[in-house]
Amino acid sequence: MEKRSWAEPYKIKMVELLKMTTREEREKAIAEAGYNTFLLRSEDVYIDLLTDSGVSAMSDRQWAGMMLGDEAYAGSRNFYHLEETIRDYYSYKFTVPTHQGRGAENILSQILIKDGDYVPGNMYFTTTRLHQELAGGTFIDIIIDEAHDPASTHPFKGNVDFHKLNNLVNDVGADKIPYVCIATCVNMAGGQPISLDNLRELRNWCDKHDIMLVHDMTRVAENAYFIQQREDGYQNKTVKEIVFEICDLTDAATMSSKKDAMVNIGGFLAMNDADLYEKACELVVVYEGLHTYGGMAGRDMEALAIGIKESVQDDHMSARIGQIAYLGRRLEEEGVPIVKPYGGHAIFLDAKAILPHIPQAQYPAQALAAALYVESGIRAMERGVVSAGRNKETGENYMPNLELVRLTIPRRVYTQAHMDVTVESVVEVMKNANEVKGLEFTYEPKMLRFFQGTFKQIG
DSSP states (O other): OOOOOOOOSSOOOOOOOOOOOOHHHHHHHHHHTTTOGGGSOGGGOSEEOSOSSSOSOOOHHHHHHHTTOOOOSSSOHHHHHHHHHHHHHHOOSEEEEESSHHHHHHHHHHHHOOTTOEEEESSOOHHHHHHHHHTTOEEEEOBOGGGGOTTOOOTTTTOBOHHHHHHHHHHHOGGGOOEEEEESSBTTTTSBOOOHHHHHHHHHHHHHHTOEEEEEOTTHHHHHHHHHHHSTTOTTSOHHHHHHHHHHTOSEEEEETTSTTOOSSOEEEEESOHHHHHHHHHHHHHHTOOTTTTTOOHHHHHHHHHHHHHHTOHHHHHHHHHHHHHHHHHHHHTTOOBOSSOOSSEEEEEHHHHOTTSOGGGOHHHHHHHHHHHHHSEEOEEESHHHHOBOTTTOOBOOOSOOEEEEEOOTTTOOHHHHHHHHHHHHHHHHTGGGOOOEEEEEOOSSSHHHHOEEEEOO
16 A cells, blocks of 8 residues: 555644844854854744754643643642642652752752762763762763664664673662663663663662662653554553553653643652652752742643643654654655664754764864754754763763764644755755864853853864
8 A cells, every 4th residue: 555644633723933044144143152052042043953842832722721720839739630640641659840850850869869879871861960960979871882873773772781780780789879760762862762671671670679760751752652663562552551651660750841741841750659759849849849839830730731641642642753753764865874763852963974074072063053053044952072071080071972963853843844944954064064164162161061152163
């Protein structure tokens, strides 16, 4: 049977008009932003692929839910709706809302990590690792080697390498490992999923060593979709069922709800242990707000509860991942080097392969993101040596094997035509790759430098 086209399972009710800029205007804008796409004004951006965090289009039901906001300081009914939804869809007994995911990371790290501890995880994420380090811990990468190879087509590049995990226990002892932090759809690896088979094995390993298993569940629904499509025995399971099974294998979770759940702000820390919940409630009052709002307005908690339910619908996930796959296929057809298999929230350009003349010490991914903006007004973001930061002991740059530019697709925002424009723009930058220059810092923050650092061109 001939393959037929598909369309998004929604229709557009409202539009936001975009500003079209000239190349000269974009050259001026990126120079003023210090060649950092985070520092561009959004009004100067045509297609914004910087992030999928807080920039998705909420549904009519979510907007309607905003009108049901109970803004009571204590005991908002929206909190109890959110808590019930998290219990029903994600399995966790207790919920502490936070203003966004890093608020949950901060609270969890302060409670569980002591000086000298080691926290293994399936590849670092920027804010997660920073909170672990600020609490006195050291992050240890336990992801499989295939995750560091952009050309590898391993279907579950988010999987844990148990040889690495066992070596860590043998070296430092289980008492020095407060928890294993596992991410679903690993961002820094290119949005790559972990398999349920691997996660079950990890659950057994943690039980054997009496170590907590913490879930970075920011993109759990996308991971569930990949399991449905790729893992034996799950083709007839719904995304909703697989999401619950994933969460049920873990003890606690941090969530940036600005991704999967399609809200503009919000997150939470969830867990099954009553003692941990009590400690988290004490700290959330210090850093966020009362334990029944935790930095979120009642209306946002209501939109979040509705967004969770929409995020696990099969039609939604098929369209979501389908748009990513469409962009990936089009780029591959044009010979653009990208991370394979296609991720769940973005396509990642291999900056090393596209700009081989720029050494990694001159930040090729940062330079490529800036060049793409100048070419067409598309804003992407660097995920390479700038994001990796510096070794806190030596001060030297971490040099990750993956030097990537992330084309991050907001949920329910852009059309296939926007994807076509993106492909054409990337191809044009590749044709003129030799004109792209390396960069050096003019201002380098000590922490999370990719957000606010500024650069100048070399040569």
